[in-house]
Amino acid sequence: MAINALGLFDAPSSALEAAGELKGAGFEAPEIISPIPIHGVEKVLGKKKNIIKRFTFFGALFGGIGGFALAAGTAVLYVHVTGGRPVIAIPPFLIITYELTILCGILATVAGFFLSSRLPAMRDRVYAPEAAVDKFAVTVECEDSEQFRRAHEILQNAGAEEIRELGGSE
Template identity: 35%
Template sequence: MSTQSILGLFQQPEPAADAMDGLKEAGFELGTFDVLTGTPYPEGAFGEYVPQHRLFRFPAFGAIIGFTLSVFLTAATQLAYPIVTGGKPILSIFAMLIIMYEMTMLAGVIATVVGIIFESRLPNMKPGIYDTRITEGWIGVVITFDDDSKVADAESVLNKAGALEIKHA
């Protein structure tokens, strides 16, 4: 069974929000339909499904790994060459802080970049159904389904909400 998508195009946000409501009322599962916009509307403006994300974990894990490595690097260096300077202990935290800070930042940034690649679903190799008018302010409501029998229901909801055009893929 192949996956199908249809895209309803709207010029105004109100009918697009009505279409989203209609799809929920018609029994379409959350996550099977989404709204496409060229502008970031305030969250929840279309009553859309809000997926969970784990983006904050990536910089946190990266920073922890960077910090751990930096502690190891600075401590190992100073223990390998134990020279007492200014009467301070061999492992002086203030002398180690600079490298610890920089390595924490470095690993944090790298992990954030990696996290974004995962969490943004980028690169999106199969962007699916799309219309270039979306970057001109139009709003798309896209529905994806495995069951062909629901296509007519989805079209009906989109038409009822006032979709100006419906595209199939």
């Protein structure tokens, strides 16, 4: 079972410094919980990849192909020849294709948002209520007690006001 180390700081610069030191010491994915935006977090922790645009693209692609297949399949199964026009005519099918492209793209975007936000939460997350008011928290997941000791030392040297050991994920 993993152990989470949580350090509380008064200043955002101290929290940013601690997160950078943890990242430099080889800890994976330290997180900062803050009541206000901290500029420079991306430089220290690295920018996380946003996968929502991929959900949108593949949802729209699926919707477009599905919309055209639906219209073409319906026209082929229930042939209704009108005025010598082709059974599979592109212009009328574009309306259905467009509508399903937009619909599936939007639904996939919403699904991607919930998945990337990890909602609904299947397990408890590490959180400090003080970080929503006037403190800045730095959390890191440790594999064992030795790694927790190293994280504790780094957080303490960075000026953590309080350091907590929290039960982690299994």
